Amino acid sequence: DSGVTQTPKHLITATGQRVTLRCSPRSGDLSVYWYQQSLDQGLQFLIQYYNGEERAKGNILERFSAQQFPDLHSELNLSSLELGDSALYFCASSATSVPGEQYFGPGTRLTVT
Amino acid sequence: AQSVTQLDSQVPVFEEAPVELRCNYSSSVSVYLFWYVQYPNQGLQLLLKYLSGSTLVKGINGFEAEFNKSQTSFHLRKPSVHISDTAEYFCAVMGIQGAQKLVFGQGTRLTINP
Numbered sequence: 119d120s121g122v123t124q125t126p127k128h129l130i131t132a133t134g135q136r137v138t139l140r141c142s143p144r145s146g147d148l149s150v151y152w153y154q155q156s157l158d159q160g161l162q163f164l165i166q167y168y169n170g171e172e173r174a175k176g177n178i179l180e181r182f183s184a185q186q187f188p189d190l191h192s193e194l195n196l197s198s199l200e201l202g203d204s205a206l207y208f209c210a211s212s213a214t215s216v217p218g219e220q221y222f223g224p225g226t227r228l229t230v231t
Numbered sequence: 232a233q234s235v236t237q238l239d240s241q242v243p244v245f246e247e248a249p250v251e252l253r254c255n256y257s258s259s260v261s262v263y264l265f266w267y268v269q270y271p272n273q274g275l276q277l278l279l280k281y282l283s284g285s286t287l288v289k290g291i292n293g294f295e296a297e298f299n300k301s302q303t304s305f306h307l308r309k310p311s312v313h314i315s316d317t318a319e320y321f322c323a324v325m326g327i328q329g330a331q332k333l334v335f336g337q338g339t340r341l342t343i344n345p
Contacts, residue, residue, distance in 0.1 A: 174330030222274030
């Protein structure tokens with residue numbers, strides 16, 4: 119158990135809909151990262167937040183947005199969903215002291231039908 | 232920008248045999264290097280990391296990796312594998328300067344046969 123929790127575990131929705139994925143980082147970790155894992159694109163970095171502020175952006179679509187709240191949990195919002203958005207979405211957290219040592223949650227599997 | 236190439240998408244080996252999973256990277260800046268493992272239906276877990284110092288790094292579960300700067304490689308090895316090592320292994324890099332984002336390779340599926 120990494121200490122990172124993600125809800126829901128599975129999500130099935132239709133094209134055009136909007137969903138929210140939630141992540142609670144490990145206790146004390148200020149950084150939260152979102153990744154998308156799909157068969158064709160592999161594991162891709164989407165976005166990083168540090169203590170409520172956006173710190174880095176990767177291959178995140180404009181239809182996607184994220185935020186980190188004062189209690190440090192984070193939400194990833196996906197809107198106008200397309201079939202190609204079906205993927206496993208991981209959240210990870212880290213302490214700033216050790217570069218690259220990120221703790222991953224179990225993921226949310228999103229299926230868009 | 233960085234990129235990672237994992238040279239084998241699948242590696243089947245017999246139990247107790249040695250294994251090497253190959254990883255090459257490309258970067259215009261100095262990088263940190265990592266191997267992560269993903270067991271079935273789980274998130275990723277850090278196996279080992281190279282930040283600086285000795286080029287041979289040891290990780291959990293008996294794995295080790297060697298950083299070769301001239302060949303821009305970071306191959307993962309284990310002298311004797313176990314059934315429980317069956318998983319997907321991801322090599323990743325992170326630039327020393329700038330954003331703390333991991334760039335992953337496509338993954339290598341390691342299958343251990345009895």
